[in-house]
Amino acid sequence: MSITTADVVVIGAGIAGASAAAGLAETLKVVVLEREAHPAMHSTGRSAALFSEIYGSAPVRALSRASRDFLYSPPGGFVEAPIVRPRGALHIASAAQIAQLDAFCALPDIGPAVRRLDSGETHAACSILRPEYVVAAALETASADVDVDLLHQGWLRQFRKLGGDLRLDAEVTELSRSGGGWRIRTASETFHASVVINAAGAWADVVAMMAGVRPIGLQPRRRTAVVVPLPEGQAPDAWPMVIDIDEQFYFRPEAAGLLISPGDETPSDPCDAQPDEWDIAVAIDRVEAATTLQVRRVKRSWAGLRSFVADRSPVVGFAPDAAGFFWLAGQGGYGIQTAPAMGVLATALVLGQGLPSELAEAGVTAETLSAGRDIFAAQSEKAPAAE
Numbered sequence: 001m002s003i004t005t006a007d008v009v010v011i012g013a014g015i016a017g018a019s020a021a022a023g024l025a026e027t028l029k030v031v032v033l034e035r036e037a038h039p040a041m042h043s044t045g046r047s048a049a050l051f052s053e054i055y056g057s058a059p060v061r062a063l064s065r066a067s068r069d070f071l072y073s074p075p076g077g078f079v080e081a082p083i084v085r086p087r088g089a090l091h092i093a094s095a096a097q098i099a100q101l102d103a104f105c106a107l108p109d110i111g112p113a114v115r116r117l118d119s120g121e122t123h124a125a126c127s128i129l130r131p132e133y134v135v136a137a138a139l140e141t142a143s144a145d146v147d148v149d150l151l152h153q154g155w156l157r158q159f160r161k162l163g164g165d166l167r168l169d170a171e172v173t174e175l176s177r178s179g180g181g182w183r184i185r186t187a188s189e190t191f192h193a194s195v196v197i198n199a200a201g202a203w204a205d206v207v208a209m210m211a212g213v214r215p216i217g218l219q220p221r222r223r224t225a226v227v228v229p230l231p232e233g234q235a236p237d238a239w240p241m242v243i244d245i246d247e248q249f250y251f252r253p254e255a256a257g258l259l260i261s262p263g264d265e266t267p268s269d270p271c272d273a274q275p276d277e278w279d280i281a282v283a284i285d286r287v288e289a290a291t292t293l294q295v296r297r298v299k300r301s302w303a304g305l306r307s308f309v310a311d312r313s314p315v316v317g318f319a320p321d322a323a324g325f326f327w328l329a330g331q332g333g334y335g336i337q338t339a340p341a342m343g344v345l346a347t348a349l350v351l352g353q354g355l356p357s358e359l360a361e362a363g364v365t366a367e368t369l370s371a372g373r374d375i376f377a378a379q380s381e382k383a384p385a386a387e
């Protein structure tokens, strides 16, 4: 069997693998190996497509800030249409949740990014919210819907244009050290590369174990999305995305209906996640409690995996215990909105360069994301919206 050599082999062609591969292909010979026939088959093709600079842990928020310019003004020729479409994000609180809303707004990078709304203003922003349920909210106006397919395909197109080699239906089944680099096997081919990038999404720890590298304790968590019809006469396109401050549910307009989610985080093995009837019922129940909506039927539903390490920030960098093994994992519920900065950071670190200045200015530090940090320290269950 012949061996294909490359500088870098990327495992996984989701948004993470695609953004890093496109950056690295400018200077290196890069091969991307994707198990599925379709590169957006897993988390990347199942997201709620939100861009928000105030969503997630502090390191995630910094990565999102650093991604903003690319999403709003991509380089010429990258895509043929806008990647983002502005949509406010309305973080709502019931009377019992005011303390959480206050704590959220008190965070130094969140306060200036939101406007506090009272009950009447909140109702004016989204007319189906029940005034007796929602007593206050914080509105982020700089958030947006992301055209995930456009963004993902933009990077894959750029990768191929730069001579990158994307193999679909190419599951990596064996990984071993060889000649100062890595030997990577699929069912039909063998590759050799100095660097392996582990961008395998929910399977990142499975890939690490295959390589004899210490896992990072990645926990995939299932999240459900449901699209329900709206009553005649509703014109919701201007509505913001509405997010319960404890992320017990969220909803936003989606193609003549409403996308709703119960904000579930059910631990799961890595798999082709499927929606559970119970989670669909919980989503409907919580949205009906907060709004005047009466859901009679479900148009469609799906589920996907959001994969976290204990401190809920991504892991980007070389493994401390295995030369040439690079982690690009743990993006949780933020892998779309952070992908531009994650791709730039991964490219710089693989090339042995320092932290790019635009990332440093946005508050990104390589240490808080590194595979060498104490990843197992902060065990937390589902965190409040901002942490």
Ligand SMILES: Cc1cc2nc3c(=O)[nH]c(=O)nc-3n(C[C@H](O)[C@H](O)[C@H](O)COP(=O)(O)OP(=O)(O)OC[C@H]3O[C@@H](n4cnc5c(N)ncnc54)[C@H](O)[C@@H]3O)c2cc1C
Pocket: 011, 012, 013, 014, 015, 016, 017, 033, 034, 035, 036, 039, 040, 041, 042, 043, 044, 045, 046, 047, 048, 049, 050, 051, 170, 171, 172, 173, 199, 200, 201, 202, 203, 207, 223, 224, 225, 303, 304, 305, 306, 329, 331, 332, 333, 334, 335, 336, 337, 338
């Ligand atoms: C319901 C839901 C809502 C979300 N909402 C948002 C949101 O609003 N905003 C946001 O930014 N993010 C959101 N996310 C999170 C976002 O979708 C993920 O963080 C992101 O898609 C992760 O990308 P990835 O490339 O790491 O993973 P994936 O897209 O899963 O890609 C990993 C790829 O690796 C491949 N692979 C695995 N093992 C192997 C192997 N052995 N050999 C070859 N290939 C392999 C898999 O087939 C897969 O295609 C949401 C996720 C879900 C599920």
